Amino acid sequence: MEPVTLYRRLQQHLDRMPVGFPATVSGVEIRILRQLFTPGEAELALEASAIPEPAKTIHRRIKAGMTLAEVTDRLEQMAEKGLILRLQTKVGPLYGKLMFVVGFYERQLKRLTPELERDCRDYMLEAFGQAFHSKKTTQLRTVPVHKTIAIERNVATYAGLRGYVESSAGPFATMTCICRHGRELQGEKCRQTNLKENCLTLGMAASDMVRIGQARPISREEMLGLLDAADKEGLVLQPENTKNPLFVCCCCGCCCGVLTSAKRLPQPAEYFSANFQAAMDADVCDACGVCLSRCQMDALLDEDGDGRPAVDRARCIGCGLCVSTCPSGALRLVENPQQKVPPDDTRALYMQLLQERYGPWGMAKLAGRKLLGMKF
Numbered sequence: 001m002e003p004v005t006l007y008r009r010l011q012q013h014l015d016r017m018p019v020g021f022p023a024t025v026s027g028v029e030i031r032i033l034r035q036l037f038t039p040g041e042a043e044l045a046l047e048a049s050a051i052p053e054p055a056k057t058i059h060r061r062i063k064a065g066m067t068l069a070e071v072t073d074r075l076e077q078m079a080e081k082g083l084i085l086r087l088q089t090k091v092g093p094l095y096g097k098l099m100f101v102v103g104f105y106e107r108q109l110k111r112l113t114p115e116l117e118r119d120c121r122d123y124m125l126e127a128f129g130q131a132f133h134s135k136k137t138t139q140l141r142t143v144p145v146h147k148t149i150a151i152e153r154n155v156a157t158y159a160g161l162r163g164y165v166e167s168s169a170g171p172f173a174t175m176t177c178i179c180r181h182g183r184e185l186q187g188e189k190c191r192q193t194n195l196k197e198n199c200l201t202l203g204m205a206a207s208d209m210v211r212i213g214q215a216r217p218i219s220r221e222e223m224l225g226l227l228d229a230a231d232k233e234g235l236v237l238q239p240e241n242t243k244n245p246l247f248v249c250c251c252c253g254c255c256c257g258v259l260t261s262a263k264r265l266p267q268p269a270e271y272f273s274a275n276f277q278a279a280m281d282a283d284v285c286d287a288c289g290v291c292l293s294r295c296q297m298d299a300l301l302d303e304d305g306d307g308r309p310a311v312d313r314a315r316c317i318g319c320g321l322c323v324s325t326c327p328s329g330a331l332r333l334v335e336n337p338q339q340k341v342p343p344d345d346t347r348a349l350y351m352q353l354l355q356e357r358y359g360p361w362g363m364a365k366l367a368g369r370k371l372l373g374m375k376f
Contacts, residue, residue, distance in 0.1 A: 017099045018353030020131040049375035052094035082107025117182035129261035133271040141241040141273035144320030145231040172223045173206035175215035179255040192252035193233040205246035234294040236319040253296030267314040276318030276333040285330035291322035
């Protein structure tokens with residue numbers, strides 16, 4: 001198969017995921033795939049499905065005469081390189097294709113080059129950002145830093161990230177933020193923080209990232225300390241959009257691909273799963289300017305020039321960073337009228353994304369393909 005045709009087929013295969021991998025006029029997505037997948041890996045990735053399967057199921061689709069042992073070995077190598085998903089279960093390992101973000105991009109920490117980072121940034125702005133940002137269900141959600149929610153309030157448990165970590169059985173792990181690492185490869189330093197190792201994972205995600213050498217294990221207390229540090233440094237907390245998140249991103253507005261691409265939208269708040277927004281009492285504000293330096297979404301505007309900013313509701317994502325350090329108490333969080341309840345877990349999240357993308361008839365066809373042992 002010609003290389004261009006091979007990588008185009010892989011792009012189309014990845015584009016069927018819950019969050020697509022769309023084609024572009026520039027062809028930057030093909031350059032990304034060429035840098036990550038060898039032709040042999042691309043061929044095998046074409047046989048992987050969105051739902052993880054045993055190696056023997058994928059082997060049955062192979063027409064190149066590879067043995068089961070060879071297929072299994074290649075899948076293991078690709079999992080180690082972060083190109084496909086590997087799940088360890090009671091019946092053995094299962095393998096499946098990954099989305100671009102959140103997916104195989106974040107797993108390229110040790111393989112990231114200036115060229116790859118440039119292409120990934122260009123792709124986010126050219127086409128992928130439109131596929132990622134949704135007014136329906138999103139991969140990530142925004143939760144307020146814990147100090148901004150009064151304890152006596154009846155806030156749903158999925159909004160209290162510290163409480164979730166405190167009750168989680170773990171394990172816990174942290175890894176270098178690939179967004180800040182990528183910026184440094186481009187010769188740009190983060191303007192918000194010097195912290196780097198604060199991409200946080202829990203449960204089986206933590207175990208998997210530690211196993212492939214992408215993360216280091218930490219204690220529950222260390223993870224809580226990193227959440228506190230994120231508040232101190234002015235970083236937005238974005239866990240997986242589930243009641244039981246497997247990861248938490250601590251994001252800045254200058255490096256994070258999600259935030260930087262969203263800020264280019266006219267009303268970015270519409271594309272975030274957030275149950276709060278900031279509100280300002282101008283009569284109490286003492287014009288100290290602290291909040292202006294901490295807002296990562298440019299949602300605080302001093303239009304009158306008196307140092308007392310107003311909240312732009314179309315841009316505010318309810319992270320609470322402006323509230324937690326407001327010395328006068330002029331800023332507070334208010335609940336959005338329509339509360340968004342996240343799916344229970346990762347599987348439920350991706351099924352909901354698929355349902356919204358393909359509809360009932362499309363889901364019925366996908367279910368039929370799975371019953372027949374076919375990939376999708």
